Amino acid sequence: xxxxxxxxxxxxxxxxxxxxxxxxxxxxxxxxxxxxxxxxxxxxxxxxxxxxxxxxxxxxxxxxxxxxxxxxxxxxxxxxxxxxxxxxxxxxxxxxxxxxxxxxxxxxxxxxxxxx
Amino acid sequence: xxxxxxxxxxxxxxxxxxxxxxxxxxxxxxxxxxxxxxxxxxxxxxxxxxxxxxxxxxxxxxxxxxxxxxxxxxxxxxxxxxxxxxxxxxxxxxxxxxxxxxxxxxxxxxxxxxxxxxxxxxxxxxxxxxxxxxxxxxxxxxxxxxxxxxxxxxxxxxxxxxxxxxxxxxxxxxxxxxxxxxxxxxxxxxxxxxxxxxxxxxxxxxxxxxxxxxxxxxxxxxxxxxxxxxxxxxxxxxxxxxxxxxxxxxxxxxxxxxxxxxxxxxxxxxxxxxxxxxxxxxxxxxxx
Numbered sequence: 001x002x003x004x005x006x007x008x009x010x011x012x013x014x015x016x017x018x019x020x021x022x023x024x025x026x027x028x029x030x031x032x033x034x035x036x037x038x039x040x041x042x043x044x045x046x047x048x049x050x051x052x053x054x055x056x057x058x059x060x061x062x063x064x065x066x067x068x069x070x071x072x073x074x075x076x077x078x079x080x081x082x083x084x085x086x087x088x089x090x091x092x093x094x095x096x097x098x099x100x101x102x103x104x105x106x107x108x109x110x111x112x113x114x115x116x
Numbered sequence: 117x118x119x120x121x122x123x124x125x126x127x128x129x130x131x132x133x134x135x136x137x138x139x140x141x142x143x144x145x146x147x148x149x150x151x152x153x154x155x156x157x158x159x160x161x162x163x164x165x166x167x168x169x170x171x172x173x174x175x176x177x178x179x180x181x182x183x184x185x186x187x188x189x190x191x192x193x194x195x196x197x198x199x200x201x202x203x204x205x206x207x208x209x210x211x212x213x214x215x216x217x218x219x220x221x222x223x224x225x226x227x228x229x230x231x232x233x234x235x236x237x238x239x240x241x242x243x244x245x246x247x248x249x250x251x252x253x254x255x256x257x258x259x260x261x262x263x264x265x266x267x268x269x270x271x272x273x274x275x276x277x278x279x280x281x282x283x284x285x286x287x288x289x290x291x292x293x294x295x296x297x298x299x300x301x302x303x304x305x306x307x308x309x310x311x312x313x314x315x316x317x318x319x320x321x322x323x324x325x326x327x328x329x330x331x332x333x334x335x336x337x338x339x340x341x342x343x344x345x346x347x348x349x350x351x352x353x354x355x356x357x358x359x360x361x362x363x364x365x366x367x368x369x370x371x372x373x374x375x376x377x378x379x380x381x382x383x384x385x386x387x388x389x390x391x392x393x394x395x396x397x398x399x400x401x402x403x404x
Contacts, residue, residue, distance in 0.1 A: 036173045038180025040134075097173075 023050035028102035029068040030090040035099045039066035057083060063096035076106050121198055122191035124231045125212045125221025126150045134161055138181050139174035142166075151222040153211065154178045162186055163209035163222055186211055191220050195231045196250040202228050237307040239285055240292035245308045252316040252370035256363060261397070263324035263354040264370075265315045266377035267295075267331070270347045270385060272311035283342045284311075290340055291348070298331050312381075314374060321354040321397045328352055332391050349391040351380025357400035372403045 023046060031039050039056050046054040046068060055074065058066045067086055074082060086102065094100050129151040132141060141152055145166055152164040162182035172181035186209040187201065198210055206225040214220050235244050248264075255262040269275075269291065276284040288311065295305040295313060303317035317324065328350040335348050353376035357363065376395050384393035 034171075034173050036175035038172075038176045040179040041177045044135075044177075 023053065025054075025068060026101055027070045027073060027104040028086055028100075030064060030086060030094065030100040030102065031066045031068065032094060032098045032100075033063050033065045033096040035065070035097060037099060039068065042066075042068050055079070059083070059087070061087065061091075064090065064094070073104060073106065076108065120191065121189065121193045121195065121210070121212050121223060122214075122220060124195060124227060125191075125210075125223040126227065127221045129153055129219070129222045131155055132164075132178055134177065134179035136178045137174065138169055138172045138176045138178065141178055141181075142169050142174065145169070151209070151224075152178065153219065153222070154182060160186070160188075160211070163211065165209075165224065183207075184209055188213055190214075194250060195228060195235075196247065198223060198228045199232045240289055240307050242292050242295070242313070243304060243306045245306050245314065247304065247306050248308075248314055248316050248374065249367060249370055251303070252373070253366045255316055255318040256357065256366055256369060256400070259318035260359055261318070261320050261354060261356045262373070262400075263317055263319045263321060263352060264373040264377040265317070265324055265328055266308070266351045266353075266374065266381045267305075267313040267315075268349050268351075268378075268381045268385065269311040270349055270391070275344065275346070279342060279344065283344075286342055287340060287344075287346055290338065291335060291346070294334050294338055295331065298334050299327070308374075312378070314377070316370070316373070319354075321352070321394065324352050324354060325392065325394060328392050329390070347391060349381050349384035349387075349393075351377045351382070351384050352392070352394040353377040353380060354394070354397040355400040355403065356397050361401050363400070369400055369403055373398075 025046065029042060031037065031042060039058060043056050053071055054068050055071055056066055056068050057079065064087060067083060069082065069086070090100050128149050130144060130149045130153070132152045132154055134154055134156040141164065144152070150165060154161045154164060156179070161179055162184065163186050164178060164181055168181045168183055184207040185205065188211045189198070191212050191214050202208060202210070202225045210223040211219055212221045212223060235246050236242070237244050252262065269287070272284065275287065291313070292307070299305060299315070303315055305313050305315045308314040319327070332348060332350060335346060340346055353373045355369070355373055363369065376398070380393040380395050384391050387393055
């Protein structure tokens with residue numbers, strides 16, 4: 001009869017730590033029509049985590065249901081213009097099942113000439 | 117005769133919180149619930165059925181699966197009234213409440229359409245005579261003058277004997293189409309019996325005479341597919357009510373008017389030149 005030697009089993013553990021982002025959705029969240037989180041759930045989440053900092057804009061689009069956008073951005077650029085930009089870029093990469101998180105940096109450059 | 121919503125709505129509904137997941141709600145479908153009334157802070161946000169649930173991601177909350185509108189209606193609302201409401205907005209749910217404002221059932225367009233289909237004549241697509249009573253009661257409640265038009269196909273028995281009943285059915289079907297085409301949108305013809313059709317409308321006698329004339333002419337001028345000329349006779353009975361006087365027996369009034377119009381249609385057959393006859397405008401309070 002053959003004899004078997006018992007082998008060893010090891011578990012390797014890797015840990016990756018990073019700071020939890022508050023708010024977790026950064027500047028913009030684009031919600032697909034069949035995304036796992038709908039705009040109402042997202043609204044409740046941001047209302048709890050970052051009250052009064054985001055607007056939810058429901059849109060009429062073939063596969064995008066809503067855009068959740070940081071209010072501060074809309075104070076710099078009008079919501080219509082910024083929404084057009086967001087949708088234009090999002091629809092190139094997303095489908096109705098997806099949620100897209102977007103970071104948006106806006107720099108305002110001002111140059112003025114004054115009389116000496 | 118006139119079915120009310122309380123008899124046809126689905127009582128298999130359940131209240132769920134706005135944050136209940138779609139996944140959990142779908143599991144409740146297996147327990148026999150057809151509809152879910154989504155609530156938050158004691159107020160209703162909307163209604164969900166399998167239709168919305170199966171379209172939504174299971175991870176979503178009930179508040180995010182809501183797409184349709186709802187309307188709260190009394191349980192005494194008739195099926196016809198519900199049908200008229202939902203025909204304009206078929207995505208709307210009707211939440212049916214009793215006198216104590218308790219929800220007793222939910223109805224959607226498919227439930228109402230199924231209930232209404234029992235009142236639709238399969239050959240002509242027109243309502244059966246039950247609809248006349250609904251139309252008549254609505255007209256009597258809201259208007260001072262109503263008219264009943266009663267249409268009878270001339271010599272239809274002979275046509276059936278000569279050309280067969282299948283061709284007779286083709287004629288009935290073509291006449292129904294002509295009636296639909298020539299009738300204003302606010303009123304509808306019903307198939308009353310074999311070759312008899314009737315309509316109740318909030319029209320004055322002169323208006324209803326004009327409409328009857330138009331229908332008689334359009335049917336005479338129509339080239340029927342079996343190649344036989346067909347004519348019809350229409351009897352008209354109008355009634356005017358004094359709105360200050362209370363009416364109690366609507367059904368009796370409507371029966372009286374239909375009966376008078378049908379007798380007039382028999383007279384109209386003898387008036388070979390125009391096939392129209394009217395008993396004039398009656399005082400509704402007298403025939404009530």
